[in-house]
Amino acid sequence: MATKLKPVDVVVIGVGVTGTILAKELAESGLKVVGIERGQMRDTFPDFQMPNAHDELKYQRRHDLMQDLSRETLTFRNNNHETALPMRYLGSFKPGEGVGGAGVHWGTQTWRFSPWDFETRSRTIARYGKNHLAEDCTSQDWGVTYEELEPHFDMFERVYWVCGKAGNLNGRIVPGGNPHEGPRSREYPLPPLKVTHAAALFTKAAQSLGYKPFPTPVSTPSMVYTNPYGVTMNACVYCGYCEGFACEMASKGSPQTTVMPVLMKNRYFELRTLANVIRINLDPAKKRAVGVTYVDSRGREFEQPAELVLLASYVFNNVRLMLQSGIGKPYDPVANTGVVGRNYAYQTPSSVNLFFDDRHFNSFMGAGGLGMAVDEFNSDNFDHAGLGFIGGGFIRSVSSGSRPIEVRPLPSGTPRWGSAWKKATAHYFNRTFGLALQGACQSYRGNYLDLDPTYRDAYGLPLLRMTFDRHDNEHKMSVYITNKAAEIAKAAGPSKMNVNPRTGRYTIVPYQSTHNTGGAVMGNDPSTSAVNRYLQSWDVPNVFVIGASAFPQNGGYNPTDTVGALTYWALDAIKNRYLKRPGPIAA
Amino acid sequence: MGESENSSGRRRFLKSVAAVGAAVPAAAALGADPHTHHGHRAELAQAGRVKGQAQPQVYGWMTRPEQAFIEAAVARLIPADELGPGAKEAGVSYFIDQQLAGAYGTMARNYRQGPWPEGTPQQGYQSRLTPQEIYRAAMREIDASCLSRFQEPFHRLPDAEQDRMLSELESGKFALESVSGNFFFGLLLANTMEGFFADPIYGGNRDKAGWKLVGFPGVAASYADFIDKHNVPYNAEPVSIADVLQHKVAVDEHGHPRHVLLSKKD
Known part of the structure; x- marks a missing residue:
């Protein structure tokens, strides 16, 4: 029997990048906000301190900052003719656990999706005709445009101290930036990071082919900076322990380093950790949420009544809680009805490795997103007529910092062990760098999320089931853009290179990216979206579902900046529309 | 038996x-x-x-x-x-x-x-x-x-x-x-x-x-002054977690070790 607690105004489920921003802003408007987090409290001090912060085994291999799968995982299959089986080890993606979520261990790339990404379907049909989209492709417009999101991108980039160089200021193309990006209202808050040897070689090679390289935007400050919330961050020291690690310097944009120092001082906010929300409770008509039920670390059940429930956990838990709570109609791929779980998508990453015999890169130095990039082969920045696919991805040089357990690429054909392996590893560890491509992924009728019929979590509740594979569109796109990257690589003059396009069946085993999207997608049509353009549930209007779960398909960029922009966009709608007149706020 | x-x-x-x-x-x-x-x-x-x-x-x-x-x-x-x-x-x-x-x-x-x-x-x-x-x-x-x-x-x-x-x-x-x-x-x-x-x-x-073997310095120092030196090998005596915890190396104000650079050419 659950203990019923005193009602509050707002419950935020998940205290990560989105949850902390929502909680901070709403608590400041005088609402009583409770943030509920399944994991532990974690902070720069004492959790992420030197020298133990630089422990590759603990963080990269044993996933200390990431989800504990012994309590909860998901099941996976490539298509609905197979039986889904549980993900027993983390691999393809690494969701976070604990305060800050994946915002603690992310790699800091902070890209805006392009204007085309928000109108994928209508712009594709307008330029190439309806037949250019695969028959079972369910990619669609978001119901919000880049222009509407621009001020919210701008705000997130200021709070998360993003470094970069604008390429388009109010429609004017600026040299040194990305000429293909959507118009920015102003320059980045911080100048770019320093240029590595790898980045300089890439820049020269890309320019020789007529492309326009620019610094990869990152949430890793190039200098000491104070954000609009009055929180000051240190400058990055390029230690090379970034993605997969927490920053000992408070030099990575994360909830702990941008928002929480202010949030935790607000007496209208209360944080409850080690508390796992198992259900959003609805009224008998299922038209209104009355609160949430959670289980604490001692196994006690509590019911927390609230006027407004903000579902702000990772993609998987957002969708799973909707399904478990009966919010919105579950998607059925056979009947092609329902919306919750529909349009699950991912990313199509690929790479090129460059090996040199006459250059030295100090490959262990770096920062998560450090490097230069080109955007000529992303979105609809190039003519897709006759190519048989839509979308693309950026191409960037990687100077993330190579730690030797995980990052020691070798020319293909080198033995995996023995003296020949040892010799090649000793020679190439500091004589290599890579190009990374963040290929987009479209949505399809057969790719979706639902509840597993067999496997259960530690609370006895069904695991989420993922049914997913990449399609011809993704494979063709990956081969095309990876070959373009190989041309740039060749122009940089390596003695050997590996070209690694993404083809074949999707596998959950090797790491690809923690860029899972969709399942509770946004839109203007309730028959094809779970939430409206303000990320409000169509069915239960006092529930907002905020995060990459709202992406109708995934773009050729890292998702965090767009998640941040959607957070401020939804927050604006909550503050200025919903709270003034609670109820549905989109027609 | x-x-x-x-x-x-x-x-x-x-x-x-x-x-x-x-x-x-x-x-x-x-x-x-x-x-x-x-x-x-x-x-x-x-x-x-x-x-x-x-x-x-x-x-x-x-x-x-x-x-x-x-x-x-x-x-x-x-x-x-x-x-x-x-x-x-x-x-x-x-x-x-x-x-x-x-x-x-x-x-x-x-x-x-x-x-x-x-x-x-x-x-x-x-x-x-x-x-x-x-x-x-x-x-x-x-x-x-x-x-x-x-x-x-x-x-x-x-x-x-x-x-x-x-x-x-x-x-x-x-x-x-x-x-x-x-x-x-x-x-x-x-x-x-x-x-x-x-x-x-x-x-x-x-x-x-x-x-x-590979030229990895272990626990990292601040590389802010070295990251943009191009094609210049950084040869440091590697530092372990124990070296720092047992005060065998000097550290800076953020706890990063001060690496000892080796003169050896790469």
Whole structure:
């Protein structure tokens, strides 16, 4: 029997990048906000301190900052003719656990999706005709445009101290930036990071082919900076322990380093950790949420009544809680009805490795997103007529910092062990760098999320089931853009290179990216979206579902900046529309 | 049962080993001290000491035949050669022993509920067994197979023969009964690399042998003044977590070590 607690105004489920921003802003408007987090409290001090912060085994291999799968995982299959089986080890993606979520261990790339990404379907049909989209492709417009999101991108980039160089200021193309990006209202808050040897070689090679390289935007400050919330961050020291690690310097944009120092001082906010929300409770008509039920670390059940429930956990838990709570109609791929779980998508990453015999890169130095990039082969920045696919991805040089357990690429054909392996590893560890491509992924009728019929979590509740594979569109796109990257690589003059396009069946085993999207997608049509353009549930209007779960398909960029922009966009709608007149706020 | 007449631990041990192998003509060799066969016991005992540390490294979980197997196998995966120490000299067998005994070996942070159908390769690890159980089962089977084919356990085979066995495990040609041989090889290789390159705090990478081999400085310094020096090797004496915690190196205001740069040309 659950203990019923005193009602509050707002419950935020998940205290990560989105949850902390929502909680901070709403608590400041005088609402009583409770943030509920399944994991532990974690902070720069004492959790992420030197020298133990630089422990590759603990963080990269044993996933200390990431989800504990012994309590909860998901099941996976490539298509609905197979039986889904549980993900027993983390691999393809690494969701976070604990305060800050994946915002603690992310790699800091902070890209805006392009204007085309928000109108994928209508712009594709307008330029190439309806037949250019695969028959079972369910990619669609978001119901919000880049222009509407621009001020919210701008705000997130200021709070998360993003470094970069604008390429388009109010429609004017600026040299040194990305000429293909959507118009920015102003320059980045911080100048770019320093240029590595790898980045300089890439820049020269890309320019020789007529492309326009620019610094990869990152949430890793190039200098000491104070954000609009009055929180000051240190400058990055390029230690090379970034993605997969927490920053000992408070030099990575994360909830702990941008928002929480202010949030935790607000007496209208209360944080409850080690508390796992198992259900959003609805009224008998299922038209209104009355609160949430959670289980604490001692196994006690509590019911927390609230006027407004903000579902702000990772993609998987957002969708799973909707399904478990009966919010919105579950998607059925056979009947092609329902919306919750529909349009699950991912990313199509690929790479090129460059090996040199006459250059030295100090490959262990770096920062998560450090490097230069080109955007000529992303979105609809190039003519897709006759190519048989839509979308693309950026191409960037990687100077993330190579730690030797995980990052020691070798020319293909080198033995995996023995003296020949040892010799090649000793020679190439500091004589290599890579190009990374963040290929987009479209949505399809057969790719979706639902509840597993067999496997259960530690609370006895069904695991989420993922049914997913990449399609011809993704494979063709990956081969095309990876070959373009190989041309740039060749122009940089390596003695050997590996070209690694993404083809074949999707596998959950090797790491690809923690860029899972969709399942509770946004839109203007309730028959094809779970939430409206303000990320409000169509069915239960006092529930907002905020995060990459709202992406109708995934773009050729890292998702965090767009998640941040959607957070401020939804927050604006909550503050200025919903709270003034609670109820549905989109027609 | 004959338990009472074979009361010594050693005899019981031999019986249990014999029970898993089909033909065990040289079972006695399995139970013998693995070190004696190399004829330089004292030297190996010395190698079992961590430099600057009074306590020798010891095994906590693996049985003696398993210790012999692992020492031999990791020595083939990363051999000692003209480039420097291999995995065995770097203490990787002790690293694996400790990992198997702990959270990794028992899948403490992994989903362990059944059912366990084999699934597709795309669905990843689906065994009912933990890494600890996989190692034990695989090592016994491999030794039993070696005894049946060559009348010697794995660790007593010549290097070339050991390499051939490992290659056959890797390719799947050498199939095991209770676990996939190819899968076990993948685990062994991954754990060997971990032990060779992880911070020495975990028992491997002795004297930072792995880091010295590739030119990795370990715990990072601030590189803000070096990151944009192009094509200039940064040759630093590697620093471990223990070096910092035991105040063997100077640190800056954020706790980053001040690396000592070596004059050696790359």
